Amino acid sequence: MDFISILSIFVMACFVGYYVVWSVTPALHTPLMAVTNAISSVIIVGALIASAAVALGSGGAVSKWLGLLAVVLASINIFGGFAVTARMLAMYKKKEKPAAAK
Amino acid sequence: MEHLTVNPFASLAYLVAGVCFILALRGLSSPATSQRGNRMGIIGMTIAVVTTLVTHVPTLDAGALDAVTIVEILAAIGIGAAIGIVTARKIAMTDMPQLVAAFHSLVGMAAVLVAAAAFLNPQAFGIAENGVIFVQSRIEMGLGIAIGAITFSGSVIAFLKLNGNMGGKPIMLPGRHVINLGVLAAILGLIAYFTQDQSPWIFWTVTILSFAIGFLLIIPIGGADMPVVVSMLNSYSGWAAAAMGFTLHNTAMIITGALVGSSGAILSYIMCKAMNRSFISVIAGGFGGDSAAASGEAKEQRPWKRGSAEDAAFLLGQAEQVIIVPGYGMAVSQAQHTLREMGDKLKAHGVRVKYAIHPVAGRMPGHMNVLLAEANVPYDDVFELEDINSEFAQTDIAFVIGANDVTNPAAKTDKTSPIYGMPVLDVEKAKTVLFIKRSMGGVGYAGVDNDVFYMDNTMMLLGDAKKMVEEIVKSLD
Numbered sequence: 001m002d003f004i005s006i007l008s009i010f011v012m013a014c015f016v017g018y019y020v021v022w023s024v025t026p027a028l029h030t031p032l033m034a035v036t037n038a039i040s041s042v043i044i045v046g047a048l049i050a051s052a053a054v055a056l057g058s059g060g061a062v063s064k065w066l067g068l069l070a071v072v073l074a075s076i077n078i079f080g081g082f083a084v085t086a087r088m089l090a091m092y093k094k095k096e097k098p099a100a101a102k
Numbered sequence: 103m104e105h106l107t108v109n110p111f112a113s114l115a116y117l118v119a120g121v122c123f124i125l126a127l128r129g130l131s132s133p134a135t136s137q138r139g140n141r142m143g144i145i146g147m148t149i150a151v152v153t154t155l156v157t158h159v160p161t162l163d164a165g166a167l168d169a170v171t172i173v174e175i176l177a178a179i180g181i182g183a184a185i186g187i188v189t190a191r192k193i194a195m196t197d198m199p200q201l202v203a204a205f206h207s208l209v210g211m212a213a214v215l216v217a218a219a220a221f222l223n224p225q226a227f228g229i230a231e232n233g234v235i236f237v238q239s240r241i242e243m244g245l246g247i248a249i250g251a252i253t254f255s256g257s258v259i260a261f262l263k264l265n266g267n268m269g270g271k272p273i274m275l276p277g278r279h280v281i282n283l284g285v286l287a288a289i290l291g292l293i294a295y296f297t298q299d300q301s302p303w304i305f306w307t308v309t310i311l312s313f314a315i316g317f318l319l320i321i322p323i324g325g326a327d328m329p330v331v332v333s334m335l336n337s338y339s340g341w342a343a344a345a346m347g348f349t350l351h352n353t354a355m356i357i358t359g360a361l362v363g364s365s366g367a368i369l370s371y372i373m374c375k376a377m378n379r380s381f382i383s384v385i386a387g388g389f390g391g392d393s394a395a396a397s398g399e400a401k402e403q404r405p406w407k408r409g410s411a412e413d414a415a416f417l418l419g420q421a422e423q424v425i426i427v428p429g430y431g432m433a434v435s436q437a438q439h440t441l442r443e444m445g446d447k448l449k450a451h452g453v454r455v456k457y458a459i460h461p462v463a464g465r466m467p468g469h470m471n472v473l474l475a476e477a478n479v480p481y482d483d484v485f486e487l488e489d490i491n492s493e494f495a496q497t498d499i500a501f502v503i504g505a506n507d508v509t510n511p512a513a514k515t516d517k518t519s520p521i522y523g524m525p526v527l528d529v530e531k532a533k534t535v536l537f538i539k540r541s542m543g544g545v546g547y548a549g550v551d552n553d554v555f556y557m558d559n560t561m562m563l564l565g566d567a568k569k570m571v572e573e574i575v576k577s578l579d
Contacts, residue, residue, distance in 0.1 A: 003238060006347075006348060006351060006353075006356060009353055009356050009357065010344060010347075010348070010356050010359075010360050011360075013120070013124075013356060013357040013359075013360030013361060014360040014363070014364050016124055016357075016360075016361070017124075017127075017360050017361040017362075017363070017364030017365060018364045018368065020124060020127045020128050020361070021127060021361075021364055021365040021368045021369075022368060023128070023131045024127065024130045024131055025130070025131060025132060025133070026372075026459075026461065026467070026468060026471070026486055027133070027468060027471040027475075027481060027484065027486075028130045028133065028136060028468060028471070029369060029372075029466075029467035029468030029471070030198055030202075030466060030467060030468035030469060030471065030472045031130060031136065031140075031468070031472070032127070032130050032365060032369070032467075032468070033202050033332070033333070033336050033365075033366075033369070033466065033467065033468075034198075034202060034205075035126060035127070035130070035139070035140060035143055036127070036336060036339075036340065036361070036362040036365045036366070037202060037205045037206060037209065037336065037339065037362075038143060038147070038205075039123045039126060039143050039146065039147065039358050039361070039362065040209050040339045040340050040342075040343045040358060040359065040362040041147075041208075041209055041212065041343075042119070042123070042146075042147065042150050042343060042354050042355050042358045043209065043212050043213055043216055043342070043343045043346055043355065044150075044151060044154075044212070045116075045150055045151070045154045045350065045352055045354065045355055046216035046219075046220065046227075046346050046349075046350055046352075046355070047212060047215065047216050047219075048151065048154045048155060048158060048175065049154060049158050049226060049227060049350065050216060050219035050220065050223065050226060050227070051171070051174065051175050051178065052154075052155070052158040052159050052160060052171055052175065053158075053160075053223055053225075053226030053227075054160050054226070060222070060223045060226070062219075062222050063218075063219040063220075063222040063223035063226065064219075064223075066215045066216075066218050066219040066222070067215070067216070067219045068174060068175070068178045069178075069215055070211075070212040070215035070216050070219070071175060071178035071179060071182065072178045072179075072181050072182045072185075073182065073208045073211055073212040073215070074182065074208070074209075074212045075178065075179045075180075075181070075182020075183050075186060076182040076183075076185045076186040076189070076205075076208055077182075077186065077205050077208045077209055077212070078147055078182070078183075078186065079182060079183040079186030079187050079190070080185070080186030080187065080189050080190045080201075080205060081186070081190075081205055082140060082143060082144050082147070083186065083187050083190035083191065084189075084190035084193065084198075084201065085140050085143075086137070086140050087190060087191070088195075088198075088472055088475070089133070089136045089137045089140055090137070091195075091472070091475040091476050091478075092133040092136065092475045092481060
C-alpha cells in the first residue's frame with residue numbers, strides 16, 4: 001500500500017473515532033478508557049512479527065527477544081483490559097433488571 | 103520500494119479487525135449494548151492476532167512449522183494473559199485510575215520495544231533493502247518510539263501519583279518550560295536527522311530523550327488534574343499504535359490508533375472544559391501548589407455549624423428529595439456501598455434519592471459512575487451536572503460526600519478565585535447542605551476555601567466518610 005492510501009485510512013478513522021467517542025455516554029467513560037487501552041494493544045501485531053522473524057544479522061536475535069517481551073506486555077494489556085472492562089460493564093448491567101421490573 | 107509481500111486476505115482480515123474495534127467503541131453509547139461492544143473488541147483482537155500468526159510464523163527447511171518459535175510466542179501470550187486476568191479480577195474498583203495508568207505504560211513500552219525490534223531487524227518488517235531502512239519508515243519509527251517512550255514514562259509517573267507512592271503536589275523544576283521545549287526540539291531535530299543517517303546513536307538518543315520528556319511533563323501536574331493527564335496518556339498510547347501501524351502498513355493498527363487517539367483527545371477536552379481550564383495550562387502544570395499557600399494566608403476564622411450523624415439522619419428522614427454529590431473522598435474511604443445502603447433506607451422512608459456527578463469528580467473520567475455502579479446504585483438515579491443542576495433549588499438536602507471544589511460557589515462569583523469559571527454543582531441552593539469532610543483544616547485540591555462550609559443552612563459532618571455514613575445508616579433505623 002502506498003503512503004497516501006494509508007494516510008487516507010488514518011484520517012478517515014480519526015473522523016470515525018471523533019463521532020463514535022462523542023456518542024459514548026459519560027457514565028461509561030471509565031470503561032471506555034479501559035477498552036481503548038485493550039484495543040491499542042493491537043500493537044501486539046508488530047511484536048508478533050518481530051518474535052516470529054527468522055534471525056537476520058546481529059540485531060536479529062535481540063530483535064526477537066524484544067518482540068517476545070513486547071508480546072508479554074501487550075498480552076497483559078489485552079487480557080487485563082478486556083477482562084476489567086467486562087467486569088465493570090457487568091456492574092452496569094446488573095441494574096438493568098430491577099430498573100426494568102419497576 | 104519492495105515491501106514484504108502482503109497476503110490480500112491478511113489485509114482484509116486486518117480491516118475486519120479495525121471495523122470490530124469501531125463497533126466496540128460504538129457499543130459503549132449505552133450500558134445496554136456495552137457488553138456486546140466489549141465482545142466485538144475481543145473478536146477484533148483475536149482476528150488480528152490469529153492473522154498475524156498464520157501469515158508470519160516461519161516454516162523450517164523441511165516445510166514444517168517452526169515449533170520452537172510457536173511455543174515461545176504462545177508462552178509469551180500465556181504469561182501476559184495470566185498476569186492480565188489475575189490483575190483485572192483482583193483490582194478494587196477504587197484503584198481503577200492507577201490500573202488504567204499502568205496499562206497505558208505497558209502500551210507505551212510495547213510500542214518502544216516494537217520500534218526497537220523493527221530498527222534492529224528491519225528486514226523482518228519489510229521496511230529495508232540491503233540493510234538500508236526506507237526514509238519514510240525511519241520517520242514513522244522515530245515518531246513511534248518517541249510517542250511510546252513518552253507514554254511509558256508519563257504513565258509511570260501518573261501511576262505513582264495516583265497510587266500514592268508519590269505526592270499529589272506538583273513538583274516544579276526551575277526553568278522547566280525551557281528545558282521541556284529544548285528536549286522536544288532536540289527529539290524532533292534528531293528524528294529529522296535520522297532520515298539522513300540511520301546510525302544507532304540517533305535512534306537511542308531519541309528514545310532516551312523521549313523517556314525523559316515524559317517524566318518531565320507529568321511531574322509538575324497536580325493530583326486534581328489527573329483526569330486530564332490520564333485521558334491525554336490514553337490519547338498518546340493510541341498515536342503510538344498508529345505510528346507503528348504506518349511503519350507496518352497495518353490497517354488494524356492504524357484504525358485502532360486513530361480511534362484511541364481521538365478518544366483520549368476528546369476525553370481530555372471534556373475534562374478541561376469541566377474545569378474551565380485550557381489544555382495548555384493543565385500541561386504547563388503547577389496547579390494547586392502555590393495557590394494553596396496564597397489562600398492559606400488570607401484565611402480567616404469563620405463560624406460554621408457542626409452536626410452529628412443523628413442530626414443528619416433526622417434531617418434526611420424528613421426530606422422529600424435528597425441529592426447526593428460524591429467526590430474523590432468517597433473513593434478514598436470506599437464509602438460507596440454504605441452510601442447505597444443509606445440511599446436504600448431513605449427510599450424505604452419515601453425519600454427521593456438522586457446522585458449528581460461532576461465530570462471531574464474523582465481521578466479519571468467516569469470514576470464516580472463506576473464506583474456507584476459497583477455499589478449497585480441504579481443508573482437511572484445517577485445524573486450528570488447539566489441534567490440535575492437546576493434541581494438543587496427544589497431539593498431539601500444536598501448531601502456532599504468527599505467532594506469540595508466541584509461545589510464551590512466561588513467558581514461562579516469570585517473572579518480572583520483560581521477555579522473561577524469552572525462549572526459547579528449548585529449545592530448551596532438546596533434547603534440544607536450536609537457536608538461530610540475529614541476536618542475543617544483541609545481545603546480542596548485547588549487549595550480554595552469553600553463558602554458553602556460557612557452558610558447558615560450548612561451542617562458540617564466531620565469524620566471519615568464511610569464511618570459517618572455508617573452511623574447515619576444506624577441512626578436511620
